[in-house]
Amino acid sequence: MVTIQFCGGAQSVTGGNYLINNGNIKFLIECGLLQGKAEADEWNYQPFPYDPAEVKFLIATHAHIDHIGRIPKAVKDGFLGDIYSTHPTKDFSEVSLLDTVHIMESDNRRLPLFDQADVHQSMKQWKGVEYGDIIEVDQNVSFRFQDAGHILGSAVTEVWILDPETGKRIKLVTSGDLGNTPSVLLRNYDYVKEADYVMVEAAYGDRIHEQTDIRKDILRQAVRDIIERKGVLIIPTFSIERTQDILYELNDIVENHSGEGKILGRVGKIDVYLDSPLAIKSTEIHEKYPQYYNPEARKLAKEDDVFDFPFFQMTADRNSSMAINTAPQPKLIMAGSGMSTGGRILYHEQKYLSDPNNMILFVGYQAPHTLGRRILDGESPVRIHGKDVENKIEVRKVDGYSAHADQNMLLDWVSGFESPKKVFVIQGETDASFALANRIISDLEYEAIVPEENQIIHLS
Ligand SMILES: [Zn+2]
Structure with missing residues (x-):
């Protein structure tokens, strides 16, 4: 039996x-x-x-x-x-x-x-x-x-x-x-x-799910807006897949592979940081197995490093992570955890949340009672590392990355x-x-x- x-x-x-x-x-x-x-x-x-x-x-x-x-x-x-x-x-x-x-x-x-x-x-x-x-x-x-x-x-x-x-x-x-x-x-x-x-x-x-075809437009517009106002764009991410999806699309936005040839700086110059040791390791594992990508991504991966583009840095160690603080603006910071329940994202939220010139872009579901959800719902102040932080940042979200x-x-x-x-x-x-x-x-x-x-x- x-x-x-x-x-x-x-x-x-x-x-x-x-x-x-x-x-x-x-x-x-x-x-x-x-x-x-x-x-x-x-x-x-x-x-x-x-x-x-x-x-x-x-x-x-x-x-x-x-x-x-x-x-x-x-x-x-x-x-x-x-x-x-x-x-x-x-x-x-x-x-x-x-x-x-x-x-x-x-x-x-x-x-x-x-x-x-x-x-x-x-x-x-x-x-x-x-x-x-x-x-x-x-x-x-x-x-x-x-x-x-x-x-x-x-x-x-x-x-x-x-x-x-x-x-x-x-x-x-x-x-x-x-x-x-x-x-x-x-x-x-x-x-x-x-x-x-x-x-x-x-x-x-x-x-x-909602329509997925507009997700890249939302990402592109967020990058453009933050460059224009010389602010800081924070993206809390999950380390496997979601991060690589965003990197892949940022690579395209910056280098314009899907447009009429490689036109650098089409959106303008912005420093981009991946500030998560786990997401960095996960990106390296992706790079090891291009044979499992879809045909379009596989084709692009033959010509281009699909997770790397100008002004992009992975900050695995503590010192390079802390240097993001003093780096000039505009800048884009991706860090975990995806719902702001821990990880390096908390340091960036603590520093940048109270300035309305900055922006946070949510790319995944935020469970009730998580810090991510409180920020998304516009709660203010929010408590981070035992301190109250004013939540005045501009909040945007994109649902297509599930x-x-x-x-x-x-x-x-x-x-x-x-x-x-x-x-x-x-x-x-x-x-x-x-x-x-x-x-x-x-x-x-x-x-x-x-x-x-x-x-x-x-x-x-
Ligand atoms: Zn799963």
């Missing part, structure tokens, strides 16, 4: 963790941290509902921490098996997991969930594989990665599982997280035709399957999950269910 247990990521965007068992072997898809919820800490520290020592291997669909963040804990708790992902996912995961250790160690409320040694041990067990290659783990299971278009290295995963009782292979396909196709840099998500069972994410299962597929795209991806027996809607909050499930049932006439946490379902 083959079963799947939804140990996490059921009626929850984060904490993805799925255990598959065919009686001969057990394996996992995802092993993520629960994030952004009151019960998250409690949940993450709980023992797994299975013995990690009995798990043969693990598949990671992409490097976001809500998909990989508990892997070192599984290793610490006895998981000895191989971890499979694409090559970029492996690289990003090492950087992100070490950063997670750093964040946990600076939080003195409780002991870290795992330490650097657990991350290093995880990386020893980690194997990077190519998109499209069929990996035969053993006689029980094989799998193949296709593109998910979400962040570099993200994968849709096809898994074939032997049912030892019938001798039949059951095919399960999981979306991982699906991208907001078409993206600036990435390829579109791949469709899969055949599957017995489908797992589809529903982070934006009840939302439709890395997630919206409801129509999720439905479009599911419609690529010919006749699945069942679709499991996962990785969405309860309302979003049911909204997507209902559309799958009404529009596609497929059976769709929203599993509960720890529910076990028999696959046949």
